[in-house]
Amino acid sequence: MEKTGNPIMKAYSNEGEPEMFRVLTPDGEIVGTIDGKIDKSLMLKMYESMLLLRTFDRKSINLQRQGRMGTYAPFEGQEASQAGSALALSAGDWMFPTYRDHGAAIIHGQELYRVFLYWMAHFEGSICPEGKRILPPSVPIATQMVHAVGTAWASKIKGEKNVSIAYFGDGATSEGDFHEALNFAGVYKTPTIFFCQNNGYAISVPFEKQSASKTISQRAAAYDIHGVRVDGNDIFAVWLTVKEAVERALKGEGPTLIEAITFRYGAHTTADNPNIYRDQDEVSTFWRENRDPITRLKKYLNKEGYWNEEQEGMVLKQFNELIDAHLQKAEGYPKSNPLEMFKHVYAEESWHLKEQKQELNQILKKGVKK
Numbered sequence: 001m002e003k004t005g006n007p008i009m010k011a012y013s014n015e016g017e018p019e020m021f022r023v024l025t026p027d028g029e030i031v032g033t034i035d036g037k038i039d040k041s042l043m044l045k046m047y048e049s050m051l052l053l054r055t056f057d058r059k060s061i062n063l064q065r066q067g068r069m070g071t072y073a074p075f076e077g078q079e080a081s082q083a084g085s086a087l088a089l090s091a092g093d094w095m096f097p098t099y100r101d102h103g104a105a106i107i108h109g110q111e112l113y114r115v116f117l118y119w120m121a122h123f124e125g126s127i128c129p130e131g132k133r134i135l136p137p138s139v140p141i142a143t144q145m146v147h148a149v150g151t152a153w154a155s156k157i158k159g160e161k162n163v164s165i166a167y168f169g170d171g172a173t174s175e176g177d178f179h180e181a182l183n184f185a186g187v188y189k190t191p192t193i194f195f196c197q198n199n200g201y202a203i204s205v206p207f208e209k210q211s212a213s214k215t216i217s218q219r220a221a222a223y224d225i226h227g228v229r230v231d232g233n234d235i236f237a238v239w240l241t242v243k244e245a246v247e248r249a250l251k252g253e254g255p256t257l258i259e260a261i262t263f264r265y266g267a268h269t270t271a272d273n274p275n276i277y278r279d280q281d282e283v284s285t286f287w288r289e290n291r292d293p294i295t296r297l298k299k300y301l302n303k304e305g306y307w308n309e310e311q312e313g314m315v316l317k318q319f320n321e322l323i324d325a326h327l328q329k330a331e332g333y334p335k336s337n338p339l340e341m342f343k344h345v346y347a348e349e350s351w352h353l354k355e356q357k358q359e360l361n362q363i364l365k366k367g368v369k370k
């Protein structure tokens with residue numbers, strides 16, 4: 001396959017490209033206003049959240065490589081989008097993540113061991129955690145967007161003061177569910193936040209080959225809803241954008257479509273080889289070295305004297321211990337039984353699932369070739 005280069009790099013060039021809301025430059029300089037809305041303690045929370053997520057993500061890839069976890073979808077590079085958006089929510093807000101958004105889910109209160117369980121193929125990894133409004137990760141692309149409109153509409157009818165946020169990628173915007181969700185949300189002015197992480201690729205398909213729209217946020221106009229394009233590697237800008245979307249929704253002003261420009265450094269999943277469709281120099285030089293979300297905030301915090309290497313070392317040690325404790329808990333679960341997957345589809349087992357279950361049972365009895 002011919003490498004197309006990195007279409008999303010154009011978003012960062014200032015030559016005639018559509019505008020993007022940014023507060024913190026890749027050099028760690030404040031160029032926009034944060035209006036006193038982001039104080040030092042929130043900045044440190046943002047930084048530590050991103051560090052936790054990156055540590056968790058890297059550990060997960062290693063676990064998959066060691067055969068201790070199944071296929072895994074990494075999100076390294078997208079930490080500012082995920083942590084920044086989740087930190088702008090309240091505990092009562094509904095979250096609808098995809099398979100790549102466990103970072104956002106963790107920041108919204110999902111426990112680490114449950115995320116491990118999900119990737120270890122335990123059904124317990126797909127249960128909504130008690131008292132928290134975090135739905136299981138959606139693997140069918142864009143379906144969760146419609147669900148997020150449903151819960152938001154219900155909240156509105158009940159007079160509850162909370163929003164629903166749907167996470168999705170650029171690829172999801174070519175699905176019918178994207179249109180249906182935005183259309184319905186626009187008509188009924190539901191308190192829904194459509195949070196798109198435009199990381200430039202739907203597996204191997206670059207955004208410019210997928211859509212003739214220059215941006216995703218411009219599509220908001222078609223539904224007469226609010227649309228914003230934001231630098232998804234600038235956690236200040238992401239947080240401010242989502243916060244404003246929450247405020248608009250709670251005031252009854254309806255949904256917002258947010259396009260966060262970001263990049264995944266790694267593979268689509270651990271079963272994919274991105275070297276085939278992406279230029280790795282661009283990944284490492286353009287993104288990792290020069291536009292990393294964590295380095296960018298660290299530069300700012302260092303300049304302000306809010307953060308130093310000693311603190312970083314201590315926090316990383318705590319995070320590693322925390323992650324290891326959750327891993328131990330997850331690995332302590334009995335091995336998952338593949339036959340259990342049939343239990344959780346319908347309240348009553350349908351005839352075709354019964355047949356499939358019997359077939360699988362026979363295969364399992366014969367033994368699976370390793």
Ligand SMILES: Cc1ncc(C[n+]2csc(CCOP(=O)(O)OP(=O)(O)O)c2C)c(N)n1
Nearest residue numbers: 100139140141169170171172199201202203
């Ligand atoms: C309805 C549906 N069609 C196709 C797929 C196969 N598929 C899995 S991931 C993916 C690409 C999604 O890309 P994007 O929405 O940009 O999200 P990203 O993976 O970049 O986070 C596709 C097509 C699927 N899971 N569901």
